Amino acid sequence: MPDDAPAHPKSRGAARRAQRRGPTMEDVATLAGVSRGTVSRVLNGANHVSSASLRAVQEAMRRTGYVVNQNARSLVTKRSGAVAFVLSEPSDRLFEDPVLGSLLRHCTQLLGAQGRSLMLMLAGTPEERERVLVFARGGHVDGVLLVSMHSGDPLAADLLGTGVPVVVCGRPPADGPSMPYVAADDRGGARLMTKYLLDQGAKRLATVAGPGDTPGGVERLAGFRDVLGRRATAKVIVRAASYSIDAGREAMEQLLHACPDLDAVFVASDLLAVGALQALSAAGRRVPDDVRVGGFDDSAIASATTPPLTTMRQPLSQVAAELVEVLLQLAGGRTASSRVLPTTLVRRDSA
Amino acid sequence: MPDDAPAHPKSRGAARRAQRRGPTMEDVATLAGVSRGTVSRVLNGANHVSSASLRAVQEAMRRTGYVVNQNARSLVTKRSGAVAFVLSEPSDRLFEDPVLGSLLRHCTQLLGAQGRSLMLMLAGTPEERERVLVFARGGHVDGVLLVSMHSGDPLAADLLGTGVPVVVCGRPPADGPSMPYVAADDRGGARLMTKYLLDQGAKRLATVAGPGDTPGGVERLAGFRDVLGRRATAKVIVRAASYSIDAGREAMEQLLHACPDLDAVFVASDLLAVGALQALSAAGRRVPDDVRVGGFDDSAIASATTPPLTTMRQPLSQVAAELVEVLLQLAGGRTASSRVLPTTLVRRDSA
DNA sequence: CGGAGCACCGTGAGCGCTCACAGTCTCCAT
DNA sequence: ATGGAGACTGTGAGCGCTCACGGTGCTCCG
Numbered sequence: 001m002p003d004d005a006p007a008h009p010k011s012r013g014a015a016r017r018a019q020r021r022g023p024t025m026e027d028v029a030t031l032a033g034v035s036r037g038t039v040s041r042v043l044n045g046a047n048h049v050s051s052a053s054l055r056a057v058q059e060a061m062r063r064t065g066y067v068v069n070q071n072a073r074s075l076v077t078k079r080s081g082a083v084a085f086v087l088s089e090p091s092d093r094l095f096e097d098p099v100l101g102s103l104l105r106h107c108t109q110l111l112g113a114q115g116r117s118l119m120l121m122l123a124g125t126p127e128e129r130e131r132v133l134v135f136a137r138g139g140h141v142d143g144v145l146l147v148s149m150h151s152g153d154p155l156a157a158d159l160l161g162t163g164v165p166v167v168v169c170g171r172p173p174a175d176g177p178s179m180p181y182v183a184a185d186d187r188g189g190a191r192l193m194t195k196y197l198l199d200q201g202a203k204r205l206a207t208v209a210g211p212g213d214t215p216g217g218v219e220r221l222a223g224f225r226d227v228l229g230r231r232a233t234a235k236v237i238v239r240a241a242s243y244s245i246d247a248g249r250e251a252m253e254q255l256l257h258a259c260p261d262l263d264a265v266f267v268a269s270d271l272l273a274v275g276a277l278q279a280l281s282a283a284g285r286r287v288p289d290d291v292r293v294g295g296f297d298d299s300a301i302a303s304a305t306t307p308p309l310t311t312m313r314q315p316l317s318q319v320a321a322e323l324v325e326v327l328l329q330l331a332g333g334r335t336a337s338s339r340v341l342p343t344t345l346v347r348r349d350s351a
Numbered sequence: 352m353p354d355d356a357p358a359h360p361k362s363r364g365a366a367r368r369a370q371r372r373g374p375t376m377e378d379v380a381t382l383a384g385v386s387r388g389t390v391s392r393v394l395n396g397a398n399h400v401s402s403a404s405l406r407a408v409q410e411a412m413r414r415t416g417y418v419v420n421q422n423a424r425s426l427v428t429k430r431s432g433a434v435a436f437v438l439s440e441p442s443d444r445l446f447e448d449p450v451l452g453s454l455l456r457h458c459t460q461l462l463g464a465q466g467r468s469l470m471l472m473l474a475g476t477p478e479e480r481e482r483v484l485v486f487a488r489g490g491h492v493d494g495v496l497l498v499s500m501h502s503g504d505p506l507a508a509d510l511l512g513t514g515v516p517v518v519v520c521g522r523p524p525a526d527g528p529s530m531p532y533v534a535a536d537d538r539g540g541a542r543l544m545t546k547y548l549l550d551q552g553a554k555r556l557a558t559v560a561g562p563g564d565t566p567g568g569v570e571r572l573a574g575f576r577d578v579l580g581r582r583a584t585a586k587v588i589v590r591a592a593s594y595s596i597d598a599g600r601e602a603m604e605q606l607l608h609a610c611p612d613l614d615a616v617f618v619a620s621d622l623l624a625v626g627a628l629q630a631l632s633a634a635g636r637r638v639p640d641d642v643r644v645g646g647f648d649d650s651a652i653a654s655a656t657t658p659p660l661t662t663m664r665q666p667l668s669q670v671a672a673e674l675v676e677v678l679l680q681l682a683g684g685r686t687a688s689s690r691v692l693p694t695t696l697v698r699r700d701s702a
Numbered sequence: 703c704g705g706a707g708c709a710c711c712g713t714g715a716g717c718g719c720t721c722a723c724a725g726t727c728t729c730c731a732t
Numbered sequence: 733a734t735g736g737a738g739a740c741t742g743t744g745a746g747c748g749c750t751c752a753c754g755g756t757g758c759t760c761c762g
Contacts (some may be wrong), residue, residue: 021429022489024719025718035742035743036719036720037721038742043719049740067488067489068489068718070489071423071425071431071719072720073719075420075718076718076720077719077720077721077747085471100452104471112473112479115482117470118470119471120459121468122456122459122463128463135468137416138373138418139422245655278655282657301652303597304625306632375749376748385711386712387712388712388713388751389710389712391750391751392710399708400711401709401711404710420747423717424748425749426718428717428750428751705761707759707761708760709759710756711757713755714751716751717749717750718747720746720747721746722744722745723745724741724743724744725741725743726740726741727738729737729739731736732735
């Protein structure tokens with residue numbers, strides 16, 4: 001009886017019936033001359049299985065082209081093997097920022113190597129956030145990687161309430177709920193860069209800071225202030241509206257206006273720095289001769305600007321690695337602590 | 352009996368036992384005073400349900416905080432509600448290219464709005480490709496969005512062999528298996544841009560083409576040739592090694608060397624154009640006065656270069672929309688045909 | 703007034719797997 | 733010989749859902 005002949009012509013979802021049903025454990029077991037249980041055992045780390053049946057089962061799996069039905073498995077184990085990568089950004093940051101892309105890529109790769117899959121979810125709108133929550137509550141994912149949280153983001157707390165393991169990328173704001181995170185050392189990195197610019201002979205140092213409601217925007221500015229102390233007046237600080245090239249250009253224009261005699265600027269992200277470089281060039285300032293520029297991230301564009309950008313490298317692949325490690329530990333019922341990773345200065349030509 | 356007290360101290364996976372079991376359909380049914388079947392009916396488009404029980408069930412769901420167990424559902428329906436977004440790129444293109452990020456974002460958004468989820472999968476290494484295949488065969492996904500296929504990519508054919516609906520983003524090479532695709536009109540766009548450059552007064556027009564093993568690299572060059580005809584000699588064509596800024600710079604340097612008197616160049620992608628702009632600037636050529644530059648994509652960087660890039664806009668959000676529409680049609684058992692979307696010229700300052 | 707037709711509802715049989723338990727069979731110490 | 737300790741294996745129950753079917757009770761028409 002061919003299964004592409006629908007038994008009930010009127011039934012909706014005729015397509016479903018056309019679904020080729022793959023071989024099941026039972027089929028494999030029969031072919032291998034063993035029972036379901038034994039097949040299951042070889043599937044999950046063959047303990048207490050004779051080498052004879054092991055071989056038989058493996059051979060049977062090969063011949064039938066068996067592949068485990070994750071749904072059936074998840075139904076009983078209550079583990080899905082998937083992890084949600086949640087982008088808690090209101091807008092189109094993914095559009096622009098290579099940092100995010102890089103992080104996403106590394107996480108996907110790492111998770112994949114563990115046989116887990118990554119579900120990408122946006123959480124910009126209320127509906128999207130609700131979907132994320134439902135997803136978490138529904139046990140569709142074993143854990144959540146929450147990226148780019150703004151201060152006072154209620155999603156973090158809500159997610160925590162679902163009981164699903166969550167790890168945050170980037171240091172969460174102090175006023176939020178406490179949860180494990182993995183972050184680059186933004187503040188320390190900012191300190192390093194600020195010192196470096198000073199060491200290079202900067203007399204009048206200013207900064208383009210990131211948005212005040214992001215961890216990066218806060219921490220990197222804090223690092224700047226740590227070093228500059230009383231000299232970090234309001235005059236030498238301009239906040240960018242977002243992490244985009246345009247925002248960087250605008251912020252730099254403002255800065256140039258407020259502080260025309262500046263001879264160095266620490267820009268809180270590479271993308272912003274690209275904009276800043278444009279504004280500088282438009283204003284006729286040469287980099288690094290007139291103005292030294294230091295960025296942050298060492299993203300893909302950093303080496304492609306003119307001049308190439310001196311910047312702080314975020315160890316993104318390591319951030320990703322720690323992120324999934326922490327999450328998997330949590331998902332395994334173990335505890336895990338937050339981690340802060342050091343950043344390093346990459347010297348190019350802009351400072 | 353608290354369920355956080357493991358019954359078997361030695362058993363691995365004590366964590367699993369600690370899993371809070373959410374309310375099931377049965378719980379909802381009991382509370383609402385109806386049967387499982389009725390709850391199921393309201394869950395799936397409440398047909399043949401009295402308004403009284405409808406309300407009762409909804410209320411019960413609200414009160415219990417019920418959320419459907421997708422695994423149990425998938426087990427019987429054999430539909431997962433997920434779609435794989437497969438990146439068939441050997442390397443780190445995701446790192447750099449905003450086009451991809453944008454596409455990914457739109458797809459995630461669109462799919463999410465349909466209550467479906469997107470699994471991001473890489474298919475760069477053989478192991479990764481195998482995982483994708485297993486995933487498809489295992490029925491973990493209802494369909495696959497295959498992105499950025501190189502010519503002769505065996506993945507496409509293998510994927511087709513699994514019986515899972517596949518739609519390709521970008522026109523697949525003619526020598527590959529025939530499968531539905533959605534693409535921007537690369538060739539037509541390239542023609543438009545080439546004509547435009549000519550119309551602007553270009554006498555000596557050259558091109559930086561994309562890699563020859565990518566649809567974009569082939570089609571856009573074809574469009575260039577369509578217009579230039581016999582004037583499209585090997586001298587005025589340089590292929591970039593990849594779609595990156597660095598590759599663009601290198602290609603432009605070569606081109607400048609091979610054809611020093613060029614006064615306009617069509618660059619096959621914005622990212623390449625950024626590199627080209629750098630090379631031009633390094634060579635002391637002014638844009639657009641000495642050399643006009645036309646890009647392709649209208650990606651986020653296009654408006655951020657100096658000068659801002661005149662480029663062909665790919666209707667990415669529409670590409671994404673058609674992509675998921677076609678895929679969902681296929682997944683619904685219907686047929687769907689490939690689509691080619693028009694590109695438009697965006698005039699900025701570089702040409 | 704009988705029964706066809708309809709709207710609604712409950713029930714049973716699974717989907718393909720895992721996990722605990724209960725064997726069986728072998729081997730060695732008593 | 734006899735028991736116990738392993739090593740290995742089969743079996744049953746059940747995860748939470750959907751779908752077909754068979755039952756209600758009602759209306760409406762001949």
